[in-house]
Amino acid sequence: MKQADVFEFFRRLAEANPSPETELEFGNTYQLLVAVVMSAQSTDVGVNKATRALFREVKTPQQMVDLGEEALKQHIKTIGLFNAKAKNVVALSEILVRDYGGEVPADRDKLVELPGVGRKTANVVMNSAFGAETFAVDTHIFRVGNRTGLAKGKTPLAVEKGLDKKVPGPFRVGAHHWLILHGRYTCKARTPECWRCAVVDLCAYKAKVLEKGAKPAAKAPRTAA
Structure with a gap:
């Protein structure tokens, strides 16, 4: 993914969810x-x-x-x-x-x-x-990084390093959360919901599912961490 597209990728995710947070509940x-x-x-x-x-x-x-x-x-x-x-x-x-x-x-x-x-x-x-600029690569982020072309890597550490290199300044703190939420609710493992994805035109995934109820056009590469 080109750097200009990376910026636009996160700009759109930020526009949809300006203050992303973990879904874990805690008090301190x-x-x-x-x-x-x-x-x-x-x-x-x-x-x-x-x-x-x-x-x-x-x-x-x-x-x-x-x-x-x-x-x-x-x-x-x-x-x-x-x-x-x-x-x-x-x-x-x-x-x-x-x-x-x-x-x-x-x-x-x-x-x-x-x-x-x-x-x-x-x-x-x-x-x-x-508030550190860190990227915790779980299964969702590993999948999204590889599938979209945002940060490809064979290991979680490789994807983490890719994100650290490519995520632009304004989005570095929130990137972790945007990617997890995107992977959890839109860019799902079995069937990505590309038909409602805000960044579908920036994504390098070849088996896009552009109609609800359809299946991937081709077998997706393995992207589980």
Whole structure:
């Protein structure tokens, strides 16, 4: 995708949604971190259902440590991989209390050292909590980046680096959210809804679905992270 088209791509997404936000529900930076850890291989909707009651009770790392792993499991047992996630959340909470005064560090390198926190999770927290120009490449962004030609890559890191290089200044903070929402609701995995896509003319995807109810004209390349 040419740089002029990249600018227009994000201009249109921004025009439709000027203030994009994560769909995860949280009340503070610590709860955001927990929610993002919970969201691995789970939907935001499922995470929100599981954490609403939890977050009424637990607002700080110390409160999570006091709650304990077994009680946490009962709150999040509807989420996939809940045993491992409960173990990691309690462990990272202990580290936040011990090493950071109960605060979430505004530093990606320090975040990725926490149990259960990978680069994608750290990028989400840096972007949503601290306004950093980071690009958390999940399955949706990986697909949209490759399918549209915006940022092609065989790995999430390659797509992330492509976005970092190509996304223009005015859109760098919001790009992460626009791309996730575009992939979740319009540029869907099975059948992209090209007939209602605001950026369809800028997209390099050859199997566009231009009529509702139609199927892709050709088999789409694999774009799952």
